[in-house]
Amino acid sequence: MLLFLLKRIGAGLVLLVAATAGTFFLAHLAISDPTAALLGSTATPEQQAALALKLGLDRPVLVQFLDWAGHAVRGDLGLSWRSFQPVSEQILQRVPVTLSIVTFALLLAALFGTLFGVLAGLNPGGVFDRVIQAVTVVLFALPGFWLSLVLVLWFAVRLQWFPAIGYVSPADSMTGWLRSITRPSVSLALGAIVMVAEQLRNQVMTVSRLDYIRTLKSRGLPKSRIRMHVLRNAAPTAITVLAVMFTGLLSGAVVVEAIFSMPGLGQLTQSSAQMGDIPMLLGITAATVFFLVLVYILLDIVLGWVNPKVRIR
Amino acid sequence: MTSAAPLPVYRRPKPVWRRLVARPVGLAALLVLATLALVAVLAPYLSPKDPNFLDLMNAGAPPDAEHLLGSDSAGRDILSRLIWGSRTTLSGVVITVVTALLAGVPTGMAAGYFGGRTDAFLSWISDVMQAVPAMIILLVVAAGSRSHFVVLMAAVGIIMAPGYFRVARAAARSVSREDYITAAQVAGLGHGVILRRHVAPGILAAVTIQTALAAGIAMGIQAGLQFLGIGQSNVPSWGAMMADGFRFMLTNPWLLFWPSLALGVAIAALALLGSTLADVMRSRSPRPADAAEAVADGATAPATPAPEMDAGAETALRVDNLRVRYRNGGTVTEVVHGISFSVRPGEVLGIVGESGSGKSQTVYSLLDLLPANGASTADGIYLRGKPIHALPEKERARLLGSAFGYVPQEPMSNLDPSYRIGHQLCEPLMVVHGLGRGEARARVRDVLAKVGIRDIDRVMRSYPHEISGGMAQRVLIAGAILGQPSVLLADEPTTALDVTVQAEVLQLLRDLRAETGMALVLITHNFGVVADLCDRVIVMRGGHVIERGPVAEIFAHARHPYTRALIEASADIDTSRRELDRMARRTESEAVQG
Numbered sequence: 031m032l033l034f035l036l037k038r039i040g041a042g043l044v045l046l047v048a049a050t051a052g053t054f055f056l057a058h059l060a061i062s063d064p065t066a067a068l069l070g071s072t073a074t075p076e077q078q079a080a081l082a083l084k085l086g087l088d089r090p091v092l093v094q095f096l097d098w099a100g101h102a103v104r105g106d107l108g109l110s111w112r113s114f115q116p117v118s119e120q121i122l123q124r125v126p127v128t129l130s131i132v133t134f135a136l137l138l139a140a141l142f143g144t145l146f147g148v149l150a151g152l153n154p155g156g157v158f159d160r161v162i163q164a165v166t167v168v169l170f171a172l173p174g175f176w177l178s179l180v181l182v183l184w185f186a187v188r189l190q191w192f193p194a195i196g197y198v199s200p201a202d203s204m205t206g207w208l209r210s211i212t213r214p215s216v217s218l219a220l221g222a223i224v225m226v227a228e229q230l231r232n233q234v235m236t237v238s239r240l241d242y243i244r245t246l247k248s249r250g251l252p253k254s255r256i257r258m259h260v261l262r263n264a265a266p267t268a269i270t271v272l273a274v275m276f277t278g279l280l281s282g283a284v285v286v287e288a289i290f291s292m293p294g295l296g297q298l299t300q301s302s303a304q305m306g307d308i309p310m311l312l313g314i315t316a317a318t319v320f321f322l323v324l325v326y327i328l329l330d331i332v333l334g335w336v337n338p339k340v341r342i343r
Numbered sequence: 344m345t346s347a348a349p350l351p352v353y354r355r356p357k358p359v360w361r362r363l364v365a366r367p368v369g370l371a372a373l374l375v376l377a378t379l380a381l382v383a384v385l386a387p388y389l390s391p392k393d394p395n396f397l398d399l400m401n402a403g404a405p406p407d408a409e410h411l412l413g414s415d416s417a418g419r420d421i422l423s424r425l426i427w428g429s430r431t432t433l434s435g436v437v438i439t440v441v442t443a444l445l446a447g448v449p450t451g452m453a454a455g456y457f458g459g460r461t462d463a464f465l466s467w468i469s470d471v472m473q474a475v476p477a478m479i480i481l482l483v484v485a486a487g488s489r490s491h492f493v494v495l496m497a498a499v500g501i502i503m504a505p506g507y508f509r510v511a512r513a514a515a516r517s518v519s520r521e522d523y524i525t526a527a528q529v530a531g532l533g534h535g536v537i538l539r540r541h542v543a544p545g546i547l548a549a550v551t552i553q554t555a556l557a558a559g560i561a562m563g564i565q566a567g568l569q570f571l572g573i574g575q576s577n578v579p580s581w582g583a584m585m586a587d588g589f590r591f592m593l594t595n596p597w598l599l600f601w602p603s604l605a606l607g608v609a610i611a612a613l614a615l616l617g618s619t620l621a622d623v624m625r626s627r628s629p630r631p632a633d634a635a636e637a638v639a640d641g642a643t644a645p646a647t648p649a650p651e652m653d654a655g656a657e658t659a660l661r662v663d664n665l666r667v668r669y670r671n672g673g674t675v676t677e678v679v680h681g682i683s684f685s686v687r688p689g690e691v692l693g694i695v696g697e698s699g700s701g702k703s704q705t706v707y708s709l710l711d712l713l714p715a716n717g718a719s720t721a722d723g724i725y726l727r728g729k730p731i732h733a734l735p736e737k738e739r740a741r742l743l744g745s746a747f748g749y750v751p752q753e754p755m756s757n758l759d760p761s762y763r764i765g766h767q768l769c770e771p772l773m774v775v776h777g778l779g780r781g782e783a784r785a786r787v788r789d790v791l792a793k794v795g796i797r798d799i800d801r802v803m804r805s806y807p808h809e810i811s812g813g814m815a816q817r818v819l820i821a822g823a824i825l826g827q828p829s830v831l832l833a834d835e836p837t838t839a840l841d842v843t844v845q846a847e848v849l850q851l852l853r854d855l856r857a858e859t860g861m862a863l864v865l866i867t868h869n870f871g872v873v874a875d876l877c878d879r880v881i882v883m884r885g886g887h888v889i890e891r892g893p894v895a896e897i898f899a900h901a902r903h904p905y906t907r908a909l910i911e912a913s914a915d916i917d918t919s920r921r922e923l924d925r926m927a928r929r930t931e932s933e934a935v936q937g
Contacts, residue, residue: 041467049475057483154715168611176585176603241756244712248751249771249822250744262761274473281478285567289589296478300571303482311483318476338761338806 038330042323046316050102053315054095057308064306068111085111098312107313112305117313120298125317127197127294130207131286132279134215135222139279140272142219143226150227151234151264152257162227169224178217178289185213197292214290218282222275226268233267234260266337273329277322359548362623369619375612383430392420394427394579403595415587415598419579425605427579432562432609435496439561440554442500447507448550454508455515456534456542466512469505477502477564485573492578499564503557510553511546518545548624555617559610566606581606659862660709660830661685663723667704667886670716678704679719680886686879688829691856691863693877693894695870695909701886702866703752706832710749711739727829744775748823748861750833754815754840758807764818765803772825790821793858795851813844817851824855831855834866849875870913874898882906 064087065078082088086097101108107117150159169177198206237243237260246259284296295314302310363369382389391411398418406413412421454465481498488494518524519542527537568574569582576583581602588599667679679701686692694702708719724732726746731739743749751757759767765787772783784803791799794817802810802818810818816836823831833852837845853876856863865877873880873894880897882890882905890903901907 045471048471052475053479053483056480057487059487176607239714241751241753242759244707245749245751245757245819245822246759246767247712248710248743248747248749250741250775250826251771252740252774255770255774259759259762263759277473277476280476284478284482285571288571299479299482303486306486311479315475315479318479322476338808 034334035327035331038327042327045323046319047099049319050099050312050316051095054098054308054312055091057306057311058091058094064111064308068306098309102312102316107316108309110302110307110310112302112307112310117309120310121295121313121317124293124295124298126199127292128280128283128287128296130200130211131214131218131292131294132276132283134211135219135279136272136276138215138219139222139226139275143223143272144230144268146223147227147230147268148234148261148264151231151238152260154231154235159231162224162231166224166228169221177220178214178286181213181217196290197294210292214283214286214292217289218279218286221282222279225278226271226275229271230264230268233264237263266333269329269332269336273325276325280318280322359620359623363619366619366623368615369623372612372616372619375608376616379429379609379612380433382426383433386426386430390423390426392423394419394423395577396420403591403598412601413595413597415584416591417587421584421598421601424579424584425581425601428581428584428602429605429609431492431578431580432565432606435492435499435565436558436561438493438496439500439503439565440558442497443503443507443557443561444550444554446501446504448511448546450504451508451511452515452538452542452546455512456519456538458516458519462512465508469508472502473505481564481568482573485568490574492574495568495573496561496565499561499568503561503564506557506560507550507553510549514546514549515542518542521545552617552621552624555613555620559613559617562606562610562613657687658685658725659688659690659727660864661723661725662709663721665705665708665719665721665724667701667708667713667717667719669714670718678886679708682881682883682886682888684881684888684891686830686862686864688862689856689860690879691853691865691877693873693880694864694866694883695868695873695880696883697868697909699885700883702868702883703834705883706749706834706864706866709832710743710747711736712743744771744826744828746828746830748826748828748831750816750820750823750831750836752835752838754812754819755807757819758815760807762806763803764805764807764810768803768818768822768825771822776826786825787821790825791818793824793855794818794821795847796821813840813847816840816844816848820848820851820855824859824861827859828861830862830864832864832866835868836865837872838867838869845872852876868909870898870910873913882909 063078064085065081066073069077069081086094089097098108105118107121109115110117110120113120146158146162150156150162153159196210198210200207240263243256243260247256251259280295283294284299286292287294287296288300295318298310299314301307302314364373396419398414401410401414401418402416404410404414404418410420410422412425415421415424450465450469454462480502481495484498485495524537524541527541532540566580566582566585569580570586570589572583572586574580574583584602585599585606588596588602592599662685663683664681665679665683666677666681668675668677670676682701682705684692684694694705696702704713704717704719707713707717708721709724711719713719721732723730726742731742758764765784768787768790769780769783772778772786773780778786787803788799791802796802796814796817802814807815816839820833820836823833831852836852837848840848849872852863852865855861863876865872867873877894879893880891881888882897882903884905890897890901890906897906898910901910
């Protein structure tokens, strides 16, 4: 088990290096002249050169990356090129917002997605199954952000239920916080619920048709017991689906934060990309991937606990 | 309802596109997409206005004769922008999908075909790509390329490549295990040729379905990017129109409505096309919706209970005119055409035939455990003279485990991988037979000892993957006889085992029969097994019984050429030797008993 964990952590570190290096070189390749983007069109070549010197852009790209990585290992993600504030500080400010939305959305997806998927999968062809199939097509056809729009329109503005936009910190007001994250989370979760439900439905149906389920039935076990066996064997899939969903939700959060004016990581990413603020983009990538690696290691531990076959290896 | 469906005649399946068009949903989806493509191609001729012509005087104007759908917040003609937007959407999707195909399919094929390190390496890259949040990468690319349309859409394609990789890998993996691929390798064909000529056609179906879905997802991502304001402002796009509509949705909801409608219809068409394609291309797999009808069909056949006397009190099981039907898509196929047989207590009846002859279906219908799209009818099924064919589903289910025991064919796939063996065996005793935990464990230990397992404690603590195939088959036999059934149905109980273990398992069945006096129905394709164990035999072919009689008689004077062929096929040196062994053992045991 320890060896297994060490291997996972090693793979996670490799992923972290690969992702940040990828972002770094992609950003340098794509944003060929960061000083122009930072200073605007009115800057003189002398001003640009001075800034380039100040940012260390005169050095070879590889040296720049190694320098960054050396500091990052010690938790120093450098200064933003835009504000000259520490990157880590700004990211930490934004994390609670994004994490609130994404976690809440994931909880909703886990709860309702699992419930609907299992109900549909246990009774294929039943009313529940058909409704879920229909809703899947409809929701798949409407991009997540479209739903956010409708939600904003109706619940926030017409019905005066929730504040239309913005984020309230739980430190200021707990109820205000809940009210402010409800709509972004729900609009983010709707697509996730359907995807979780669809995949779980298929998995439950697949397991139900397996040989050992028929053999268990042949020993006279009642339906309720058979269901337990089916669900137990569909559980690893459910956990994997939810963990993978986490990555998807982080991407979706970029759009949702823009719509609801939430000052989260997504918004920071978007504005940093537009301004060519490479240290900030790197910091966001590193923080996100680090977090995801943690999630996946946790996933592996849980799967090892749930699935006897994995436990052995 | 076509309950009296004639016997199926094999017909060459129609080409996929014709079956697709035959379905209303498929036809509708194709028409929508064709229209969209046509509009996109003909945009310069169809568009009534210049989509970028700003007419600030006309900003947000309602529809009129000049602007059929009105104008947007900058006075641009909405209809024209929708038409040109379809061009943007489609060309973007094409770039994305082609990129994803090129990046995902060849790599996926290679990973699935070669396996091993190639697979591990490529799969790792695919996993890494999926682990990085796509939006961050896209935003960086957008910023760097100054939102260059082609570059950005290609980047979306790269991000979507793992989806293709997964599908192509899975399909190539299963194709690679087919016999004809092995044959091609043995024949000395190069990997490149095999991949191109043999593997590629095999994964076509999966990749086609994936493409329909991927195109839909690509549209969504593209619109999302445009909605965020990424993209050149002079390129009309649905996502940008939605962003504009969003700002003015309270005063003029139509600005939001039209692009949303266009996008929604396009993605829905792709999603429906994908699911219909999947249905059509995999039409052999059962569709849940058909199950209810198939079962209803079964109910329409009259079930005439025969007089009790006919059933004969001395038979353990008697079956009259059993038929099994399957419904696939729109066609009903009868796989067992009215077979009858009976077996006495302590007797071993062999049901022999090749795969596809309906042997297993007969067993499942006796257990009432046919798959959801199957149904069976019989004039009569009698268990110790008691009619059970007309019993309600629930009472029929009560016979399982107590009256009927079932030994499956494949030992490893018939044990629940998530539970310890001890739990799997104790559960029915506690739940069905009402034993306490301690009693159940004691009984399981007894039965495991009876089936010849020595280290009982270890086996009970083990998960199925921790024991051998022969051991697993013994566990399954133990599971079947736990409730002391009067009829044991064994479906090819030795096929998956190696020869020495086969002999042990057959011996075990023989001993159990002698000890418990239960009737044994043994399904097999191997006359060697029949000679070893059975008293009487029926030979099945294509769902009919073609020959029946005592084993010795059949071996001596088989009338049907098919039976003779089966006997010859089984009569290798191995089985003859086992036959001799058996006779030796039988004389021995008779001597001991006498």
